[in-house]
Amino acid sequence: MATENPVIPKKLMTFYRFIPTARKPIRADASAGGTIPTRSFRYCEPIRTASSFGWYFFPPMDFGLLWDGSDVLWSHAGQPEWKPLARQHFPNFAKHFNKKAPADCKGYAVPFLGSTHEPGIVNIWSGWVGRSAPGWNTLIRPVANLPQPGGWESYEDVVETDRWFGALFVNIRLRRTGVPILVKRELPLFQAQPLPLTASPCRIIEDPGLNGGAPTPSTTDLSVEQLLRALAAGESAEHIYREYGLTRSDIETAVGFARADSRFLAILAQDRVRTALAALGL
Secondary structure, rough: OOOOOOOOOOOOOOEEEOOOOOOOOOOOOOOOOOOHHHHHHHHHHHHHHHHHHHEEEEEOEEEEEEOOOOEEEEEEEEEEEEEEEOOOOOOHHHHHHHHHHOOOHHHOOOOOOOOOOOOEEEEEEEEEEEEEEEEEEEEEEEEOOOOOOOEEEEEEEEEEHHHHHHHEEEEEOOOOOOOOOEEEOOOOOOEEEEEEEEHHHOEEOOOOOOOOOOOOOEOOOOOOOHHHHHHHOOOOHHHHHHHHHHOEEEEEEEHHHOOOOOHHHHHHHOHHHHHHHHHHOO
């Protein structure tokens, strides 16, 4: 089953600033802020393309983090002393949010910083919220081809901004203990990139083709929607296993995603799909 190329809408991404003083995102730079070697910038189009794909988002303020191996402390210019970090709003943002928000949203301001239960993991919000066109999500990742600051590293995540008016944030893992780590407003915090839903296959490379000769591709780019449509068309689970190289675990994962996404409710309700999933115990 061939994967159709996604149609790129004219208005792909829209960003909304919630923290008034948050720095505006900027288009990612082909030179990664002037840090990649000149020869790479001039002659290596793959590096330039990867570096310039998406937008840079920045921290809304300068602040420091300090991890003792157990607890995370934080400080900023208006709070020079180190204080334990649990969940922390941007200064004066909760009051600003409650003043602007609808009545049923008051009291639910997004925290600016948060320390998770896992040691050394900190959640940082950029102060922005994103919305994407239907069928498109937002990949949040470290800045491409730019070495990460010393002392911490970023996780990657995919935010379903086509159906969730989602805060654009990043989780970082602190790598140093007992040493203050400064997060600067002038440096990009993460890179946000549009990601089509069709690029989220159930299974990617089954066989990389390491056979000493030409690669023998057995790539399965079967999206969640395509899997459900195959079931709706009457294809048996055994046929899908064999034809697309999927496992039962792949189908379980795909069905789990589908049940959590309102766009797939109609196809999940079809008799053939319900019968097929019931036969699989799903």
